[in-house]
Amino acid sequence: MVVLREGMCPGLEEGLVRDLRAADIKTVEDLVSSDMEELAQKCSVSYKALFAIRRVLLAQHTAFPVSGADLYEELLSSTAILSTGNPSLDKLLDSGLYTGEITELSGGPGSGKSQVCFGVAVHISFHLKQSVIFIDTTGGFTASRLLQMLQTETRNTEEQMEALQRIHVFRLFDVYALLDCLYSLRGGGLQQASVGGGSVKAVIVDSVSAVISPLLGGKPNEGMSLMIQVAGVLKTMAKDFNVAALVTNYLTRSGGGEVQPGLGVSWSHIPRTRLLLERVDKAAVFSPSSLRSATLIKSSRQRCHIRAEFDLKWWSRSEDTSSSRKRKLEETDS
Amino acid sequence: MTESGAQLFARLEARRCLKDIEPRLFPEDGGPNHGEVVELYGPEGTGKTELLYHLLCRCVLPVASGGLEVDVVFVDTDYSLDMLRLVSILDNRLSAARSAGSPSAAADEAVLRSCLSRLLVVHCSSSSQLLLTLHFLETTLTSRPGLALLLIDSINAFYWLDRSEGGASFARQEEKLSKCAELLGRLLRDYKITVFATCHAIRRSYSGSSSASSSSSTSSFASTSTTESDKPFLCRPWQRLVTHRLLCSKQEAPKNMAATAGGSKEQKTRQVFTVSTASSSSSSKTKTFRSSSYYVTDGGVEFIGPNTKVS
Amino acid sequence: MFGVNLASTLKMQRSVSSLNLNLSVRARLISAGIQSTRDLLHVSPKQLSSETGLSQQEALEVLQVVSTGLGGASISALELLQREEEEPKSIVTFCSQLDTALAGGLPVGKTTEVCGTPGTGKTQLCLQLAVDVQVPPCFGGVGGQVVFIDTEGTFLLQRVTDMAAAAVQHCALLVEDDEQRVAMTTFSVETILSNIFLVCCHDYLELLAELHLLPDFLSEHPRVRLLVIDSLAFPFRQHFDELSQRTRLLNGLTQQLIAMATNQNLAVVLTNHMTTRLQGSKSQLVPALGESWGHAPTIRLLLQWAGSRRLAAIFKSSGHMDSTIQYQITSEGFRDADQLEQP
Numbered sequence: 001m002v003v004l005r006e007g008m009c010p011g012l013e014e015g016l017v018r019d020l021r022a023a024d025i026k027t028v029e030d031l032v033s034s035d036m037e038e039l040a041q042k043c044s045v046s047y048k049a050l051f052a053i054r055r056v057l058l059a060q061h062t063a064f065p066v067s068g069a070d071l072y073e074e075l076l077s078s079t080a081i082l083s084t085g086n087p088s089l090d091k092l093l094d095s096g097l098y099t100g101e102i103t104e105l106s107g108g109p110g111s112g113k114s115q116v117c118f119g120v121a122v123h124i125s126f127h128l129k130q131s132v133i134f135i136d137t138t139g140g141f142t143a144s145r146l147l148q149m150l151q152t153e154t155r156n157t158e159e160q161m162e163a164l165q166r167i168h169v170f171r172l173f174d175v176y177a178l179l180d181c182l183y184s185l186r187g188g189g190l191q192q193a194s195v196g197g198g199s200v201k202a203v204i205v206d207s208v209s210a211v212i213s214p215l216l217g218g219k220p221n222e223g224m225s226l227m228i229q230v231a232g233v234l235k236t237m238a239k240d241f242n243v244a245a246l247v248t249n250y251l252t253r254s255g256g257g258e259v260q261p262g263l264g265v266s267w268s269h270i271p272r273t274r275l276l277l278e279r280v281d282k283a284a285v286f287s288p289s290s291l292r293s294a295t296l297i298k299s300s301r302q303r304c305h306i307r308a309e310f311d312l313k314w315w316s317r318s319e320d321t322s323s324s325r326k327r328k329l330e331e332t333d334s
Numbered sequence: 335m336t337e338s339g340a341q342l343f344a345r346l347e348a349r350r351c352l353k354d355i356e357p358r359l360f361p362e363d364g365g366p367n368h369g370e371v372v373e374l375y376g377p378e379g380t381g382k383t384e385l386l387y388h389l390l391c392r393c394v395l396p397v398a399s400g401g402l403e404v405d406v407v408f409v410d411t412d413y414s415l416d417m418l419r420l421v422s423i424l425d426n427r428l429s430a431a432r433s434a435g436s437p438s439a440a441a442d443e444a445v446l447r448s449c450l451s452r453l454l455v456v457h458c459s460s461s462s463q464l465l466l467t468l469h470f471l472e473t474t475l476t477s478r479p480g481l482a483l484l485l486i487d488s489i490n491a492f493y494w495l496d497r498s499e500g501g502a503s504f505a506r507q508e509e510k511l512s513k514c515a516e517l518l519g520r521l522l523r524d525y526k527i528t529v530f531a532t533c534h535a536i537r538r539s540y541s542g543s544s545s546a547s548s549s550s551s552t553s554s555f556a557s558t559s560t561t562e563s564d565k566p567f568l569c570r571p572w573q574r575l576v577t578h579r580l581l582c583s584k585q586e587a588p589k590n591m592a593a594t595a596g597g598s599k600e601q602k603t604r605q606v607f608t609v610s611t612a613s614s615s616s617s618s619k620t621k622t623f624r625s626s627s628y629y630v631t632d633g634g635v636e637f638i639g640p641n642t643k644v645s
Numbered sequence: 646m647f648g649v650n651l652a653s654t655l656k657m658q659r660s661v662s663s664l665n666l667n668l669s670v671r672a673r674l675i676s677a678g679i680q681s682t683r684d685l686l687h688v689s690p691k692q693l694s695s696e697t698g699l700s701q702q703e704a705l706e707v708l709q710v711v712s713t714g715l716g717g718a719s720i721s722a723l724e725l726l727q728r729e730e731e732e733p734k735s736i737v738t739f740c741s742q743l744d745t746a747l748a749g750g751l752p753v754g755k756t757t758e759v760c761g762t763p764g765t766g767k768t769q770l771c772l773q774l775a776v777d778v779q780v781p782p783c784f785g786g787v788g789g790q791v792v793f794i795d796t797e798g799t800f801l802l803q804r805v806t807d808m809a810a811a812a813v814q815h816c817a818l819l820v821e822d823d824e825q826r827v828a829m830t831t832f833s834v835e836t837i838l839s840n841i842f843l844v845c846c847h848d849y850l851e852l853l854a855e856l857h858l859l860p861d862f863l864s865e866h867p868r869v870r871l872l873v874i875d876s877l878a879f880p881f882r883q884h885f886d887e888l889s890q891r892t893r894l895l896n897g898l899t900q901q902l903i904a905m906a907t908n909q910n911l912a913v914v915l916t917n918h919m920t921t922r923l924q925g926s927k928s929q930l931v932p933a934l935g936e937s938w939g940h941a942p943t944i945r946l947l948l949q950w951a952g953s954r955r956l957a958a959i960f961k962s963s964g965h966m967d968s969t970i971q972y973q974i975t976s977e978g979f980r981d982a983d984q985l986e987q988p
Contacts, residue, residue, distance in 0.1 A: 001462050003684045062470035068453030109939030110961030139903035140943045140963035143726035167722035173904040176665035214897035225498030229663045235413040268378035300419045498662045
């Protein structure tokens with residue numbers, strides 16, 4: 001509802017607002033829905049003037065229809081597909097992350113969600129030379145791990161630093177802070193982050209469930225409403241600014257013992273594409289392996305339930321550089 | 335806003351009836367008439383969106399390609415319209431029609447554009463914007479006699495927002511959607527359009543699905559029986575508008591897809607979706623039912639058999 | 646006054662319910678018909694106060710939340726890297742293999758979970774860390790203080806004293822220059838004990854209350870670099886009829902801990918029990934507190950016996966690859982396994 005205030009549009013003056021209030025017309029919705037002739041009489045204002053006000057207010061607050069042909073045209077010119085840097089994942093995602101959409105990675109603890117996010121961030125900033133917004137809600141963001149990944153890409157420190165510069169990190173730990181952040185990005189922060197580097201092409205939230213799951217189950221309306229608002233601002237941001245949104249989600253176990261992405265049925269509609277990440281050898285904690293599998297569980301482009309295996313080490317594949325990193329750590333320790 | 339009765343009559347006369355939009359979906363002679371509302375209901379992953387695109391394509395395709403050639407307004411409240419997917423279905427339908435002996439390939443691109451120009455898309459981000467937009471659309475309806483279908487995807491998008499903004503008062507929580515429904519009712523009467531809306535299943539008493547051991551009532555629906563989570567949950571004014579209810583579900587997933595060797599085996603087993611329709615058209619007083627199944631292919635929805643009954 | 650910021654935020658209708666406002670304030674706004682931030686455009690505190698019945702002070706605060714509450718600044722990954730490298734980054738553990746696996750020790754600013762069956766040395770590791778965190782910077786330490794929350798009554802003073810003595814002795818042997826000599830004068834068993842703030846909690850309510858007060862305590866004691874909760878599992882494994890309530894509380898607690906770890910630059914160490922999960926006919930030993938809890942810690946460390954050997958496995962970490970190391974517990978504390986014992 002939009003409260004009627006004087007000066008919102010020409011002709012809507014203090015006196016008229018008062019008269020309208022007296023006639024129980026407080027919001028734009030009230031005004032638009034009421035009978036103009038009757039209202040004009042009540043507020044002793046000309047029908048024509050009131051009708052003009054209605055038209056202007058409606059035009060101010062409506063959403064405008066766009067022709068499908070124009071929308072398609074625009075989409076063709078603006079949609080980009082961002083490679084994740086990992087061929088197996090790209091294959092599942094039909095070549096990568098699509099801008100304008102939300103892609104979700106869900107998985108249990110240690111299934112590699114954050115590692116994939118890091119890898120994607122590094123790939124976009126280093127190879128595609130574009131900026132990335134990384135929202136860390138779990139405290140898991142580790143810049144040195146990103147550096148490690150970059151060191152396998154290039155030995156040129158300057159390039160490494162440039163790539164890190166293009167990754168903008170927000171660390172926030174509750175849903176209001178997340179909403180504040182997303183709304184301010186939508187309200188212009190995204191363009192600001194683009195200054196001095198490529199434009200922002202991806203917004204990564206690792207993880208959405210960390211901030212949303214503490215709300216669910218308490219007061220349902222509040223929690224669900226905040227969740228839907230997070231979803232809404234992410235979606236509109238993805239569409240309007242043409243960025244790819246990548247979010248991570250926890251897993252929960254249903255009554256039947258099957259795992260499914262967390263946050264419930266209302267969230268399940270939100271991501272356009274969902275991947276389920278799992279350890280390939282789930283039982284063996286003592287045979288550490290960086291092998292993971294990814295299963296496509298929701299997609300509008302590919303058949304679901306395709307599965308691919310990939311190695312988390314992919315993003316830091318050459319061995320020699322990881323040992324040089326170790327050397328560096330030892331130096332700083334002493 | 336004033337017009338003569340004759341003008342009005344002419345306008346109404348011109349509007350296309352969508353009774354035959356998809357005979358395989360509705361009971362015999364039970365398709366949605368002028369001024370009726372169809373609700374597509376189901377949880378995520380039950381093929382609602384595909385079904386919606388199927389119906390949308392049927393409307394905007396030219397008569398020569400098996401379409402109805404009418405204009406459609408798509409009210410996207412979820413910001414979920416996947417234009418690329420829609421175009422690929424349209425493309426598919428167009429080329430299928432062509433191979434059946436219609437015009438040349440070169441014209442396809444132009445035909446596709448003309449299909450898309452029959453579609454108007456409007457994004458809404460709150461229920462009060464939805465209400466104002468519906469008011470605004472009245473002018474669009476007046477100016478486009480070819481406009482026969484209004485799609486809303488989804489009608490429950492603002493459910494939780496309204497719930498929380500309405501505070502403690504239940505009436506207040508439902509106020510905005512009720513107003514939208516009332517307005518829609520008037521537009522349906524005055525302009526004789528048809529409305530299709532999707533409605534996502536929600537769990538009403540949220541018992542913390544984030545718990546490791548929580549039980550979940552989703553995912554396994556009996557295809558025809560109405561379970562707890564299939565019950566309508568939106569406000570009464572909306573429920574009264576709905577004349578056809580399409581309950582979407584998917585048949586149990588092809589067994590244990592992720593467990594053993596992937597790839598080739600899964601390619602063969604296709605996910606089958608089921609939709610059961612309950613119609614209470616104004617013409618026939620009694621409720622009629624129909625159940626049909628389909629798969630989703632690259633080219634969109636494909637029904638299984640003309641009259642397959644799924645129990 | 647709020648012009649520029651508001652204009653940009655109001656383009657997108659943000660629901661008042663998404664603002665971090667006091668519940669009663671929010672209810673007032675909503676009942677006055679103000680549901681979106683757009684309705685707060687060009688409104689003075691006075692006007693808002695008269696429309697909603699809020700006090701002018703409250704109205705002013707609302708307008709401030711709308712205009713300034715919009716997101717902190719971002720920080721580039723490069724700056725974060727520099728910070729990570731400058732700041733005392735990790736707590737060395739006296740167990741070089743563990744240090745290596747953790748790339749230098751227990752990371753400050755992150756949360757680490759230690760889980761294992763009884764007798765695998767979880768508490769020993771925690772006590773050891775409470776001493777380790779105090780090693781003076783000139784010896785490669787962090788020189789910090791520790792808040793130790795004991796929920797099981799297993800904090801043994803004698804054991805800490807032994808470990809402290811061993812640590813002091815170890816450092817004394819390493820003294821090479823004046824700086825280290827000076828540092829040694831204040832690095833004694835007494836100072837070590839006085840730098841441990843011990844808190845005992847008997848149930849989850851006490852624990853939640855304690856954590857609620859902790860940020861204030863921490864800002865008064867800026868040298869605290871380590872928070873130990875030994876164990877987190879115990880108070881949360883009882884008195885819960887509904888598991889979903891426990892999950893929600895734990896999820897909320899997680900975010901509090903992470904915020905403390907990040908904002909106050911703390912290492913947070915939590916211990917957890919193991920529990921048996923039945924899956925079909927198979928049973929498996931898994932960390933307790935449920936599946937979703939597993940996401941909370943940044944690093945998960947599992948302590949376990951393998952025959953006569955003690956093994957520690959890192960099985961979740963955003964910064965390092967998974968690995969397994971061998972350790973032993975001696976009278977001095979948590980140490981590397983003797984070379985002889987290794988296979």
